[in-house]
Amino acid sequence: MNICLIGYGLPCLILANILTNKNIKISIFDEGNYKKKFETRTLGIAKKNIDFLKKESISIENNAWFINNIKIFNESQNNKEILNFGPVDSKIFSIIKYNKFISLLEKKIKKKKLIHFIKKNKTTFYNSIVNNKNKFDLIVNFNENNKISKELFFRKQYKNYNSSAYTVVANHQKCDNRIAHQIFTKFGPIAFLPISNTQTSIVFSVFEENKKFKEYEILNLIKKYNKIYSFKSFSKIEKFYLKGSVLKNYYNKNILCFGDNIHKVHPLAGQGLNMTIRDIKILSELIDKKIDLGLRLDKSVLKEFENKTKHYNYLFFSSINFIYEFFKFDSKIKNNYSNKIFNLLENNTLFKKYSMNFADKGLI
Ligand SMILES: Cc1cc2nc3c(=O)[nH]c(=O)nc-3n(C[C@H](O)[C@H](O)[C@H](O)COP(=O)(O)OP(=O)(O)OC[C@H]3O[C@@H](n4cnc5c(N)ncnc54)[C@H](O)[C@@H]3O)c2cc1C
Secondary structure, three states, rough: OOOEEEEOOHHHHHHEEEEHOOOOOOEOOOOOOOOOOOOOOOEEEEHHHHHHHHOOOOOOHHHHHOEEEEEEEEOOOEEEEEEEEEOOOOOOOEEEHHHHHHHHHHHHOOOOOOOEEOOOOOOOHHHHHHHOOOOOEEEOOOOOOOOHHHHHHEEEEEEEEEEEEEEEEEEEEEOOOOEEEEEEEEOOEEEEEEOOEEEEEEEEEEOOOOOOHHHHHHHHHHHHHHOOOOEEEEEEEEEEEEEEEEOOOEOOOEEEHHHOOOOOHHHHHHOOHHHHHHHHHHHHHHHHHHOOOOOOOHHHHHHHHHHHHOOOOHHHHHHHHHHHHHHHHHOOOOOOHHHHHHHHHEEEEEEHHHHHHHHHHOOO
């Protein structure tokens, strides 16, 4: 069995590792002209997903910082806490630096004899895939901008957030740092995600419909909304334009799209990669089933994958968009709705339990 993976981001490297655990040959086509970015981006990975990765010999715990509480605040009520998901005994999420995670996976991949990199001209390679002249059992495409996506997977539903996410790592005085904070401000949600006792990663997703922000303005807003840390310095700031999308059809012949290529969501819930890890688990189980039955890997596995995941992913995408729209609207009317609703929800243990499950396990 031979599976081709087109990409080189986190989902691609995680899947490559997991598939080789099943003795499947992996060919990776990496366009190679991808400039290293994401120096300040961090990822919150849900406990359930960390456990799954560990079972697949991808252990990130030693390189991640666990948090045991998430607190949500609202700007208009003098930064009043509106929700609190802890403290809990177990780790709710662990935060890892994006590039640290990539290098961990790269190290593992280098040791795998079953993985090789395809060295071919881009046009020749993509033509062979689009024209169905390839030798692979399955192809997994992570890149939404290549010829395959443009010619075979153009039916997408888009969500324009009119926002950019600014990411920066703050160095601060030592403190007990196990609580993540998110404040819904009139500019957009700002998250403080601890990565050590002296460093916190900040993701500020700013509405930019009417105004483009300068870096110094973002830093000033971060300082204004910070009520916890004594900042010493900041890393450089990176900016990501935010666009949401879901793909209408996940597969075409033996080609499956994957990762942000099938669902791209706003980072306010820290769920993009978490959704993909849950997809990987499902795909992995479907492949195991075929192997156990002595069947070939063909497009039937892709069909089953789509049937099992598409509606849940769509619901997840819609729920995150609802939260985004709700707070955007609410901030325009001075948090009139959220104040009342969250006063009720803060005391509702069932709601809190459900939300924690939603973030940890997804909808399945
Ligand atoms: C500001 C921000 C914060 C986020 N925080 C979280 C979070 O806390 N938790 C969470 O679960 N998700 C989070 N996400 C979402 C998460 O980053 C994405 O879901 C995940 O990175 C998608 O991976 P991808 O490979 O599908 O796409 P991308 O990483 O966007 O990559 C796009 C394409 O480039 C290729 N590529 C990527 N990196 C490389 C590389 N180094 N070399 C060569 N090619 C490359 C990929 O293969 C793919 O083809 C966040 C997103 C943003 C914008």
